[in-house]
Amino acid sequence: MKNFSITEINDLLNGVIVGTTNQRITAPEQLELASESEISFIGNNKYTKLWETSKACAAIVNQDINIEPGENRAFIKVPNADLAMSQVLELFAPPAPHFDEMIHPSAVIHPTATVGEGTHIGAGCFIGPKVVLGDNVIIYANVTILDECTIGNHTVIWSGAVVRERCHIGSHCILHPNSTIGADGFGFRPCPQRGLVKIPQIGNVIIGNWVEIGANSCVDRGKFSSTIVGDGCKIDNLVQIGHNSKLGKFCIMAGNSGLAGSVTLGNGVIIGGSASIKDHLTIGDGAIVGAGSGVAADIPAGKTMLGYPAVEARTALKQWAILKRMANE
Structure with a gap:
């Protein structure tokens, strides 16, 4: 001890x-x-x-x-x-889970994949064609990494995570259990003959360095081009990042929050738990969105927003105070 x-x-x-x-x-x-x-x-x-x-x-x-x-x-x-x-x-801190061998015999690694020095791959993993794993990557049991993905040096991927084709993960990242990188974005259009028609999602996801993605969180691939998560971002559990969204550096998203498609976050943005952001909005550098808020308009840099729909924090607090007085009358 x-x-x-x-x-x-x-x-x-x-x-x-x-x-x-x-x-x-x-x-x-x-x-x-x-x-x-x-x-x-x-x-x-x-x-x-x-x-x-x-x-x-x-x-x-x-x-x-x-x-x-x-x-x-x-x-x-x-x-x-x-x-x-x-x-x-x-x-x-106790030691990380132990690997008996560098690559478990049950792991399936395509012959065209590249595995860097010091990289560990656990039981039941699948590493697809033309995947490139950097040095000292740790991949725990039952992880799937599909065709043409790249994983940077010293990144850790926990059990059950899926990285779909053509996605790129930086160095020193952590993907927690059952996170999904590069699933299809949510794109459908009504069609008189066929009901809802699925729009192909042919882009990918690019994740920077020192990023952490929480358990059961999803970062969807772009409809075209890339969904981007910038260096140093920290994403909590059960977070949804919609297709073609772009996060700047060092953003924080707390649990159950979500970005619809094509949202842009500046650097250092903080999104509180269960907050939701409408599609095609821009949130400026250093802005804060309070827990449970619903954002339906762009937010300038440095502003703090609260409520549903979200308004500036001072305005929201005044509104709540008025409602409280009315309830007590």
Whole structure:
């Protein structure tokens, strides 16, 4: 079992130790559940009241936290407790699932596929014609990668994920279980003779570097050209990205949110959980769409939008306040 002294953990964080503890730290845990050998964190003053009843021997805290740690307990004060705690979680993280061999005998790899150095391929995987896998790629069991796809160096693809033909995934990406990259976009048109006619979706998906796609999320291929997810984007579980949408760098989409077709997100856009964005809209750099909102018009850069239909946050809050007063009359 891993264990560290408070000083050893602070050597990683470069914070300031307040108080002392001789307890060896065996794991990180939330304040309410921590035992005497565990470390927790306080990122906001509203959680300081939990410290008194917590059994944790130590906590990583923001610099503005003013309470004292107490007897045989210690704080590590840092500028950002959330970021520092992520380093501690990485320190204690258990090893990834083990591969007994580099390529499992049950994996099917087309003769024209290229597999880079240090790449692992798990049981039941299918790697199609002319696929190119970079170096140190990790592909867990039952992943499907179809014809002419490319996967960049150090990318991890978890079980059940599907990457359809001609799609391109960058380096250092993570595709979580059952994510689907490059399924057909949702395109149909009424036809008097045949009902709804399917429009062929002949484009692809291009995903940049350091992108994470959550479990059961879908990025649809373009009707023509490409659906693009820019470098550093983080996509939560159960997210839908429609065909020919284009995400800039470092966008965040929370669970159950969705983009209809041909939506453009600037850099650093944040989409809250269960928010929905109408097709062919543009959302400017740094804009924020609140959870559950419905966006039906373009959003300028830097704006925060709330509600259904979404309006500027200040306007939405005024509307809600008026409704609340009316309900109480």
